[in-house]
Amino acid sequence: MIALARRAGKLALLLAMILCTPLLPGGSALAQTGTYNPETPADPATEARLKALSLELRCLVCQNQTIADSNADLAVDLRRIVRSQILEGKSDREIKEYLVARYGDFVLYKPPVQGNTTLLWFGPFALLLGGAGVWWLLSRKRSLAHAEAALSPDDEQKAKSLLDKD
Amino acid sequence: MIPELGQLALVLALVAALVLGVMPLVGAYRNDAALMRQAGPAAMAQFLLIAFAFGCLVASFVANDFSVVNVATNSNSKLPVQYRVAASWGSHEGSILLWTLVMAVWTVAVALKSRHLPRVLAARVLGVMGLVNVGLLLFVLFTSNPFVRLLPGAPEGRDLNPLLQDPGMVFHPPILYVGYVGFSVAFAFALAALMGGRLDAAWARWSRPWTTAAWCFLTCGIALGSFWAYYELGWGGWWFWDPVENASFMPWLTGTALIHSLAVTEKRGTFKSWTVLLAIMTFSLSLLGTFLVRSGVITSVHAFATDPARGVFILIFLALVIGISLTIFAARAPRVGLGASFSLVSRESMLLGNNILLVVAMAAVLLGTLYPLVLDVLDAGKISVGPPYFDAVFYPLLAPALFLMGVAPLARWQQAPIPELAQRLKWAFAIALIGSIVTPLVLGDWSLLKVSGFLFAFWIVAASATAIVMRLKAAPQRTLWAKLGSNSASYYGMHVAHIGIAAFVFGVTMVKSYDVEKDVRVGIGDSVVAGAYKFDFKSVGDVRGPNYSGMSGRFEVTRDGKPVAQMQPEKRFYSTTKQTMTEAAIDHGLSRDLYVSLGNEIDSKTWEVRVQVKPFINWIWIGCLIMALGGVFAIADRRYHLRRKTAAATAHAPGAATAT
Numbered sequence: 001m002i003a004l005a006r007r008a009g010k011l012a013l014l015l016a017m018i019l020c021t022p023l024l025p026g027g028s029a030l031a032q033t034g035t036y037n038p039e040t041p042a043d044p045a046t047e048a049r050l051k052a053l054s055l056e057l058r059c060l061v062c063q064n065q066t067i068a069d070s071n072a073d074l075a076v077d078l079r080r081i082v083r084s085q086i087l088e089g090k091s092d093r094e095i096k097e098y099l100v101a102r103y104g105d106f107v108l109y110k111p112p113v114q115g116n117t118t119l120l121w122f123g124p125f126a127l128l129l130g131g132a133g134v135w136w137l138l139s140r141k142r143s144l145a146h147a148e149a150a151l152s153p154d155d156e157q158k159a160k161s162l163l164d165k166d
Numbered sequence: 167m168i169p170e171l172g173q174l175a176l177v178l179a180l181v182a183a184l185v186l187g188v189m190p191l192v193g194a195y196r197n198d199a200a201l202m203r204q205a206g207p208a209a210m211a212q213f214l215l216i217a218f219a220f221g222c223l224v225a226s227f228v229a230n231d232f233s234v235v236n237v238a239t240n241s242n243s244k245l246p247v248q249y250r251v252a253a254s255w256g257s258h259e260g261s262i263l264l265w266t267l268v269m270a271v272w273t274v275a276v277a278l279k280s281r282h283l284p285r286v287l288a289a290r291v292l293g294v295m296g297l298v299n300v301g302l303l304l305f306v307l308f309t310s311n312p313f314v315r316l317l318p319g320a321p322e323g324r325d326l327n328p329l330l331q332d333p334g335m336v337f338h339p340p341i342l343y344v345g346y347v348g349f350s351v352a353f354a355f356a357l358a359a360l361m362g363g364r365l366d367a368a369w370a371r372w373s374r375p376w377t378t379a380a381w382c383f384l385t386c387g388i389a390l391g392s393f394w395a396y397y398e399l400g401w402g403g404w405w406f407w408d409p410v411e412n413a414s415f416m417p418w419l420t421g422t423a424l425i426h427s428l429a430v431t432e433k434r435g436t437f438k439s440w441t442v443l444l445a446i447m448t449f450s451l452s453l454l455g456t457f458l459v460r461s462g463v464i465t466s467v468h469a470f471a472t473d474p475a476r477g478v479f480i481l482i483f484l485a486l487v488i489g490i491s492l493t494i495f496a497a498r499a500p501r502v503g504l505g506a507s508f509s510l511v512s513r514e515s516m517l518l519g520n521n522i523l524l525v526v527a528m529a530a531v532l533l534g535t536l537y538p539l540v541l542d543v544l545d546a547g548k549i550s551v552g553p554p555y556f557d558a559v560f561y562p563l564l565a566p567a568l569f570l571m572g573v574a575p576l577a578r579w580q581q582a583p584i585p586e587l588a589q590r591l592k593w594a595f596a597i598a599l600i601g602s603i604v605t606p607l608v609l610g611d612w613s614l615l616k617v618s619g620f621l622f623a624f625w626i627v628a629a630s631a632t633a634i635v636m637r638l639k640a641a642p643q644r645t646l647w648a649k650l651g652s653n654s655a656s657y658y659g660m661h662v663a664h665i666g667i668a669a670f671v672f673g674v675t676m677v678k679s680y681d682v683e684k685d686v687r688v689g690i691g692d693s694v695v696a697g698a699y700k701f702d703f704k705s706v707g708d709v710r711g712p713n714y715s716g717m718s719g720r721f722e723v724t725r726d727g728k729p730v731a732q733m734q735p736e737k738r739f740y741s742t743t744k745q746t747m748t749e750a751a752i753d754h755g756l757s758r759d760l761y762v763s764l765g766n767e768i769d770s771k772t773w774e775v776r777v778q779v780k781p782f783i784n785w786i787w788i789g790c791l792i793m794a795l796g797g798v799f800a801i802a803d804r805r806y807h808l809r810r811k812t813a814a815a816t817a818h819a820p821g822a823a824t825a826t
């Protein structure tokens with residue numbers, strides 16, 4: 001546990017250092033790739049795709065924010081990169097692959113389904129299945145108890161005697 | 167001098183908590199009335215001492231005593247006085263002290279209200295609460311002392327994080343904590359009942375108002391936090407699935423399950439073990455939330471502390487609380503018995519289904535919150551789990567729960583024939599279905615997600631209305647007023663809370679589907695059009711506050727040429743912490759919010775600006791308030807207060823003390 005806390009501490013320190021470092025003005029080198037101006041909003045379709053993608057990408061220097069929800073310089077840069085790649089005709093998948101190659105899986109808020117995320121993605125649904133099983137078992141057990149209670153041996157005897165009378 | 171007095175009061179409070187945690191429990195075990203009688207005075211002493219200590223901390227903050235480490239690191243002489251008061255819980259140390267204070271307040275409330283309870287039960291409840299507070303006070307004294315001195319004192323403080331310099335900071339943490347800690351009462355009642363070996367309807371009835379009260383506070387606390395994030399973080403988001411938010415959301419989910427489970431236990435005598443488990447789970451999650459936030463394990467906006475000693479302490483404390491309570495549960499649960507039976511389609515089985523969905527939803531949130539951490543520790547990769555994951559997982563879990571919310575109140579206990587249910591609900595379903603298809607058609611832009619969101623919102627309202635109308639029709643009274651009076655307050659409370667959920671779902675669906683967002687560069691004199699609104703960028707001027715300076719833009723908003731609002735978003739620079747903050751301008755409305763935030767300055771005449779129109783977003787928080795209002799109705803139910811009197815009468819009867 002101590003190791004864990006220490007590791008988290010290091011991460012926090014690293015983040016703090018990144019946050020405190022005066023960021024280079026505007027990251028202009030990144031923005032100037034391409035022949036069009038990726039800083040101004042493009043057509044509505046591109047902007048809609050940008051928005052959708054931005055909601056899935058982490059602003060790496062922020063404390064748990066998407067690049068859609070942040071205006072840190074890095075988030076602004078990443079939005080520019082994404083916009084310019086959309087305009088270049090890249091698919092969402094290619095854009096994400098590009099960013100993962102650069103920043104690792106950490107950049108994706110929707111982690112890819114892969115070896116180390118199997119439990120993450122299938123866990124809740126396994127739990128739901130388990131929960132459904134528990135529900136069924138409990139409800140059935142109770143309704144069986146109900147059925148038994150409705151026809152206890154005593155009752156059965158009474159019913160029999162009543163029937164026999166007829 | 168004042169901090170030392172506070173420190174002394176804390177030590178004495180620990181003694182009081184020990185007395186409270188030991189004597190009544192021993193007394194209950196030996197059936198020694200004299201020992202049990204110590205619970206009330208000990209609870210009161212503990213409360214007064216912690217309140218005094220807390221007062222000392224606040225006084226140090228207000229007086230700018232920078233020779234106290236906590237004050238020097240979290241306050242500043244230029245900080246306005248209300249934020250100096252709020253800064254006393256802005257730090258780790260202060261917020262844990264607030265935890266113990268709130269715990270002491272709940273303990274005193276239980277002590278005062280428990281005079282009519284069987285003495286042994288009351289003694290056990292208060293004893294358990296005392297023991298919990300012993301742990302918390304030890305934590306404060308040994309790892310998080312807020313009164314540690316800095317010698318020589320600092321000439322000036324480092325100031326409070328600018329994000330926290332907001333009225334939200336004054337209200338959000340205390341209300342949230344009152345909710346969090348309030349579940350300790352349900353927990354204590356559950357353990358006390360287990361120790362006594364009797365989990366009956368009376369126990370559930372005593373426990374219910376407390377649990378509901380805690381739930382109301384937690385609901386309001388979370389809503390307030392969400393609203394605060396919405397206007398303060400500056401970019402228009404209202405829920406980020408941040409670990410800290412998740413930490414408060416998990417006990418809410420199980421707390422909601424607990425409220426429903428308690429209802430079944432009281433009315434039908436079933437679900438007893440399940441109710442106890444939920445009570446243990448909910449309070450443990452409150453503690454786990456504190457651990458996640460306070461140990462610094464997960465670094466986010468709220469987690470300032472990064473100290474392994476604290477994390478380890480809370481983890482051990484958590485393990486003890488869970489371990490001991492589960493042990494007692496395991497030892498006593500077999501004696502509890504099953505209670506009344508019910509069939510596969512009945513109100514019980516639906517409530518059980520909803521409970522399971524809520525717990526699975528909680529487990530999914532827990533998994534998503536801890537997963538990146540565990541992977542990191544195991545060196546198995548570094549991933550982020552964020553909103554897209556939670557949305558994908560949460561939605562399918564929530565949908566059936568929302569559906570059941572409409573059905574269960576109309577289903578009979580024990581056995582609810584499906585044809586009868588369908589007959590009762592067919593109009594509600596038709597109305598909801600038509601409404602949910604028509605609404606997106608009218609608003610434009612039709613999609614399955616929107617339809618389903620509206621479907622659930624309308625469904626819950628229509629089904630609740632159906633249930634109420636049916637009840638009123640069936641009531642024997644003649645006048646409408648008398649018919650209305652024939653149902654209990656808690657019955658209406660349930661429907662009010664459910665309608666709150668509907669309002670919430672409606673707001674979420676609206677915002678997710680129809681918000682308009684424009685990120686643009688605007689020169690002074692230009693304008694931005696978003697939806698039906700036109701935002702004219704008029705000017706930019708300087709602003710100066712007590713501890714910051716900055717720029718303020720002026721926007722005039724028109725709709726069809728008619729003026730709607732004047733908006734002044736700001737960009738602030740806090741000189742002590744050297745942080746830049748975005749202060750968005752928001753024009754609130756029932757049907758929409760207008761939201762303008764200033765981004766970066768491009769040149770003296772041009773700014774990056776984000777303009778948003780957020781339809782019905784306030785319904786999200788209004789919905790939460792309605793839910794809490796439903797809780798207030800439920801607590802106000804005459805039943806609890808009437809039966810209290812009869813319970814008091816029996817408690818005074820000879821031999822009643824041994825009855826539990």
